[in-house]
Each structure stands twice: as structure tokens, then as C-alpha cells.
Amino acid sequence: MPLRETEAVVLRTYRLGEADKIASLFTRQLGRLRAVAAGAQRPKSRYGGTLEPLSYLRLWIFERENRDLLRINSVELIESFFDMQKDYRVQVAAQFVAEVADRFLPEREANDRAFRLLLAVLRAMKRSGEINRPLVYFDYWLLRLGGFLPVFERCASCGRALESGPAYYAAGAEGILCGDCRPPQAVQFGSREALAGIAAHCQATLDRWLGEEKPPGNLPEARHFFEGLIEAHLEKKLVTRTMLDEV
Numbered sequence: 001m002p003l004r005e006t007e008a009v010v011l012r013t014y015r016l017g018e019a020d021k022i023a024s025l026f027t028r029q030l031g032r033l034r035a036v037a038a039g040a041q042r043p044k045s046r047y048g049g050t051l052e053p054l055s056y057l058r059l060w061i062f063e064r065e066n067r068d069l070l071r072i073n074s075v076e077l078i079e080s081f082f083d084m085q086k087d088y089r090v091q092v093a094a095q096f097v098a099e100v101a102d103r104f105l106p107e108r109e110a111n112d113r114a115f116r117l118l119l120a121v122l123r124a125m126k127r128s129g130e131i132n133r134p135l136v137y138f139d140y141w142l143l144r145l146g147g148f149l150p151v152f153e154r155c156a157s158c159g160r161a162l163e164s165g166p167a168y169y170a171a172g173a174e175g176i177l178c179g180d181c182r183p184p185q186a187v188q189f190g191s192r193e194a195l196a197g198i199a200a201h202c203q204a205t206l207d208r209w210l211g212e213e214k215p216p217g218n219l220p221e222a223r224h225f226f227e228g229l230i231e232a233h234l235e236k237k238l239v240t241r242t243m244l245d246e247v
């Protein structure tokens, strides 16, 4: 049974029997995986508070042949994102990030850029208390790294070059739609140029974007658009998306 060392972010945990927990982890070296933390439900467990959602950890893990679940041997906390979640908006935003990462990232596929993205977004929320720009940045890059970011220049249905002006999005569509292709339930979300402008902001680092005083006014629409794309790809509603709409 080889022992592996890796860095990881805790995406969620759930109880296993009376004493143990299962942790869903995004690890830097081994990708997303699930592992058993034996005895983690016990009051004096050796994990202490390290297995809180979104904790950034160094861990040593046993790989077991022909087994889905790995086993955590020991854990060391590198950075906690627990205190920032006292702010309810940040808490919901953090839960959204964890849910999307848990569902969107493929299992057992290391992705260093996605790992760094997750950390950068959590740190930005922790430092600034802002959620809009970090979430848009997270959505944009996650879609892009996964190869699911649509082009903003053409209609996703007919392929026609989009003029400037209003752009439409319908749940389930794989990109922006023109006025002719939009179904009746399509939502108008600002303009094609506005979206392209936000995409341009995402080319710099998140720190740099947050250093600019005023966020663009159409961030909520852009977020809605990207979140819709993520749900379309997952073919599933995100539980935390509804919560986010309410904060």
C-alpha cells in the first residue's frame, strides 16, 4: 500500500458509520478523489478541525489497489478558510465554489492550473470579502480550462457573427444566442461587448482585477451566464446557485 503525499482542498465531508468520515478532496498531485478519515467523528480525533470545508491541507494518503476510496493517514493544515465564512455571503459563495469543483472536476485527473485557480479565488474572497469578481473569475477559468467556454463572437445556434447590442442566453444553450435563435424563455443579459469586456478582465490575475476600484456594473448578469453554462454542462442544477441568488 503506497503512501502518497499531496496538497489538497477539502470540498465536502460526510459521515461514514459511527466514527469515520469520507472527505471529497481536490488534490494537487492526484486530482479529485474521495478518502476515508478513520475516527474523524470522534471528539478527540487526530484530524482536529483540519477537515473543515475548503481547508487547504497537506496530507498523506494510502492508495489501495482496486478500491475507489483511499485512506487518509495524516493531515497538516496549511491554510484555513473557515473564519471568512462568518460572513454569510462569503460562506454561500465558498460553498458554491466547493460544489462546482466537486461536480465539475474529473476524478483522479491532476490539474495544477485548476488547483491554483481554486486557491486564488478562496484567498481573494478571504482578503477582500468580495464575492462577485472572484466568482466570475472562477466560473470563467473553470469553463475555459475544461474546454467549455463558448466564443463570444458568434451565435451558438446558427453561427452568425453577432452584431453589437443585446445578447441572449437560454438555459441549456452552449453559448450566446442571436435575436433570431433565442427561444421565448431566453434571458437577455447585457451585451456581447460587456461580456467580452469581462472576459478581458479575466486575462489578468484576480489580484490585479480586484485592485481596480470599480467592478463592472454587469457582473451579476455575467455570473448568471457562466453559472448557466456550468449547469448546462453538468446537466444538473447546482444546490448553492439558488442560495447565491438570494444573498
Ligand SMILES: [Zn+2]
Residues within 6 Å of the ligand: 155, 156, 157, 158, 159, 160, 177, 178, 179, 180, 181
Ligand atoms: Zn443565431
